[in-house]
Amino acid sequence: MKKKKILVKEEYCIGCRLCEIYCVTAHSESKNLIKVFRYELGEVAPTVIVEEKEYTTFAVQCRHCEKASCVQACITGAMHRDNGTGAIYVDQEKCVGCWMCIMVCPYGVIKRGVNKKKVASKCDLCVDREMPACVENCPNEALVLTEVGES
Amino acid sequence: MRYVIIGIGPAGMAAADAIREIDEKSELVMITSEEVAGYSKPLITYFLGGKVDEKRMFYRFPWCFEEKNISVMTGTEIVQVDPNEKRVISKRGEEIPYDKLLIATGGSPFVPKIEGVEKEGVFTFTQWKDSKMVASYIVENNVAKAVVLGGGLIGLKTTEALLELGLKVSVVELADRILATTFDKKASQIMTRALQSRGCEVYTDDTVVQVKGKRKVSKVLLKSGREIKTKLLIIAVGVRPNVGFLEGSGIEVNRGVIVNERMETNVENVFAAGDCAEFRDPSTGESTNIAIWPVAFAEGEVAGYNMAGRPVKYQGGVPMNSVELAGLATISVGFTNVEDNGVEILKYFKEEENVYRKLVLKDGRLIGAVFVGDIDRAGIYTGLILQKVDVSSFKNDLLREDFGLVYLPKEYRKKLMEGELKVWLE
Numbered sequence: 001m002k003k004k005k006i007l008v009k010e011e012y013c014i015g016c017r018l019c020e021i022y023c024v025t026a027h028s029e030s031k032n033l034i035k036v037f038r039y040e041l042g043e044v045a046p047t048v049i050v051e052e053k054e055y056t057t058f059a060v061q062c063r064h065c066e067k068a069s070c071v072q073a074c075i076t077g078a079m080h081r082d083n084g085t086g087a088i089y090v091d092q093e094k095c096v097g098c099w100m101c102i103m104v105c106p107y108g109v110i111k112r113g114v115n116k117k118k119v120a121s122k123c124d125l126c127v128d129r130e131m132p133a134c135v136e137n138c139p140n141e142a143l144v145l146t147e148v149g150e151s
Numbered sequence: 152m153r154y155v156i157i158g159i160g161p162a163g164m165a166a167a168d169a170i171r172e173i174d175e176k177s178e179l180v181m182i183t184s185e186e187v188a189g190y191s192k193p194l195i196t197y198f199l200g201g202k203v204d205e206k207r208m209f210y211r212f213p214w215c216f217e218e219k220n221i222s223v224m225t226g227t228e229i230v231q232v233d234p235n236e237k238r239v240i241s242k243r244g245e246e247i248p249y250d251k252l253l254i255a256t257g258g259s260p261f262v263p264k265i266e267g268v269e270k271e272g273v274f275t276f277t278q279w280k281d282s283k284m285v286a287s288y289i290v291e292n293n294v295a296k297a298v299v300l301g302g303g304l305i306g307l308k309t310t311e312a313l314l315e316l317g318l319k320v321s322v323v324e325l326a327d328r329i330l331a332t333t334f335d336k337k338a339s340q341i342m343t344r345a346l347q348s349r350g351c352e353v354y355t356d357d358t359v360v361q362v363k364g365k366r367k368v369s370k371v372l373l374k375s376g377r378e379i380k381t382k383l384l385i386i387a388v389g390v391r392p393n394v395g396f397l398e399g400s401g402i403e404v405n406r407g408v409i410v411n412e413r414m415e416t417n418v419e420n421v422f423a424a425g426d427c428a429e430f431r432d433p434s435t436g437e438s439t440n441i442a443i444w445p446v447a448f449a450e451g452e453v454a455g456y457n458m459a460g461r462p463v464k465y466q467g468g469v470p471m472n473s474v475e476l477a478g479l480a481t482i483s484v485g486f487t488n489v490e491d492n493g494v495e496i497l498k499y500f501k502e503e504e505n506v507y508r509k510l511v512l513k514d515g516r517l518i519g520a521v522f523v524g525d526i527d528r529a530g531i532y533t534g535l536i537l538q539k540v541d542v543s544s545f546k547n548d549l550l551r552e553d554f555g556l557v558y559l560p561k562e563y564r565k566k567l568m569e570g571e572l573k574v575w576l577e
Contacts, residue, residue, distance in 0.1 A: 051553075058556075058557070076194060096202060102528075106533065108531040108556070118475075
C-alpha cells in the first residue's frame with residue numbers, strides 16, 4: 001500500500017505559520033480564510049503545530065506512525081488506521097475524551113478538540129483534498145508530501 | 152495450527168490481530184466467560200453515566216470477528232488448563248484443544264471481608280453486566296445516594312457516572328488520599344477538591360466495616376464509627392489477576408502469570424498477556440504487573456506475533472493513566488511518588504486555574520510526570536520517559552509553557568521525525 005506522508009524539513013521552515021492558517025481554514029465550516037478568522041475561531045483549531053526556539057522553527061503534525069501508540073492506547077477504538085489510505089483518523093462519534101492518546105503520543109500532536117466537543121483532534125492528512133493544505137501553502141517547501149510503502 | 156485465546160479484552164484482541172497479520176488461515180478461537188464479546192471495559196462507567204450507548208460500547212463489533220475468521224465462544228468460563236493434553240476445559244465440561252494458547256483473562260474484582268456484603272445493592276464494577284445491573288438497581292429502587300468504597304480510578308470513574316445520574320455520592324478510601332497509587336499528593340488534593348465542589352463527600356483513612364439492612368442495603372458503617380444511609384454500595388478496592396483457574400496446571404504464577412519478553416510462560420506453547428500477566432524483565436530480573444490498557448495491548452501484540460512465529464520482544468512499560476474527573480483532565484506517567492535522595496522534582500502549580508505539572512528526574516533521566524488541568528503535549532514527556540532520554544541538557548526548559556519538540560536534543564528529534572523510534576516493541 002502506498003501511503004501519503006508529510007516530511008518536516010526544519011532547515012527550510014521560516015516560521016511564517018501559514019500552515020496553521022491554512023490548516024484551520026481547510027477544516028472550517030466556511031473554508032474561507034476571512035470568515036474563519038472572523039466567525040469560526042472558537043470552533044476550529046489547527047492540527048499542525050509550529051514550534052520555535054531561537055533560529056529553529058518547524059511545523060509538525062500527526063506522523064501517522066507505522067506502530068501508532070495512540071491506536072494502541074485508545075480505549076474506544078475511535079483512533080484507528082484506515083486500511084485504504086494507511087492514515088490514522090479519530091472517529092469523533094466514538095471518542096469519549098479520555099486523552100489516553102494525548103498521554104502516549106511522543107510528538108504531542110493530538111489535541112483536545114476546541115468546539116466544546118470533548119474529542120481528540122489531530123491531522124487527518126486533509127482526506128478531502130489532493131494535497132494537504134499545510135503542504136500546499138508552505139512557501140518554502142518546509143513541509144513536503146511524499147508517498148511511502150510499496151504500490 | 153490452532154490458536155486459542157482466553158479473554159477478549161485489549162490483550163486478547165491485540166493478540167488476535169497480530170496473529171491474523173501473519174497467519175490468515177489457521178483456526179483462531181477466542182473465549183470469554185462474559186455474554187458479550189468485543190466491548191471495551193473502561194467504557195462501563197461511561198455507559199452507566201449515559202455518555203456512551205450500547206453501540207459505542209463495542210471496541211470491535213461482533214461481525215468483525217467473523218470477518219477475520221475468528222470463532223468466538225461467549226459465556227464460556229475456563230476452569231482448567233491442561234498443557235499435557237494441550238487443551239483447556241470449560242465449566243460446562245467442554246474440552247477445547249490448542250496448539251498455542253494465550254491466557255489474557257484480565258483481573259477480577261477483589262471483595263474484602265465485610266459483614267453483610269452479600270446483601271442486595273452491593274456491587275463490584277468491572278464488567279458491562281455490572282454497569283447494567285447497577286443502572287437498573289438505581290431505577291428500580293429509587294436510589295438517590297450511593298457509597299463507593301475505593302478511591303482509585305475505577306471507583307472515581309464510577310463516582311463520576313453516579314454524580315452524572317444525579318445521585319449523591321460518598322467515596323470511602325482506606326489510604327490517606329484518593330488516587331494514592333496512581334497520582335501524587337498534590338494531584339490527589341486537587342482532584343479531591345474538584346469532586347467536593349460537585350457535592351461529592353470524600354472520607355479517607357476509613358473503610359466500610361458493616362453493611363446494614365434486612366435483605367437490601369440501607370446503610371453502611373465505617374471504621375471511624377460514621378454511618379451513611381445508602382441503598383447502593385459499590386466496591387472498587389482493586390482488581391487481582393484472574394489466574395485462579397491455573398492452579399495445578401504447572402504454569403508459574405506469582406501475582407500474575409510470569410512471562411518473559413516474548414510473553415511466554417514457563418510452559419511450552421502457553422503465553423500470557425495483559426492484566427493477568429506479570430512481566431519479568433530479563434535485564435533487571437524484576438517482575439511487574441502493570442494493569443493498564445496500553446500495556447495490555449502491547450503485551451497482547453507481542454504475544455500474538457510470537458505465537459504466530461514472528462520473534463518480537465517486549466521492551467517493558469511503565470504505569471500510566473489518563474483520566475478526566477469532575478471536569479479536570481489528569482495524566483500520570485511513570486514513577487511520581489518517589490521521594491528518595493537521588494530524585495529531583497520540578498513543578499509548578501497555578502491554583503486559580505487548577506493547573507499542576509510535576510516532573511520527577513533521576514540520574515539525568517525523566518522517570519515520572521504528573522499533569523492536572525493542562526495535559527497538552529503530555530506524550531512528549533512520556534516519550535522521554537519510555538526512551539530513557541538524558542534530559543540534563545534541557546532540564547530547565549522542561550516546564551516552559553511552550554515546551555515542545557524544539558527543545559529536545561536534535562538527535563532525538565531527528566530519530567522521532569524519521570519514525571525510527573520503537574515504542575513498546577523491539
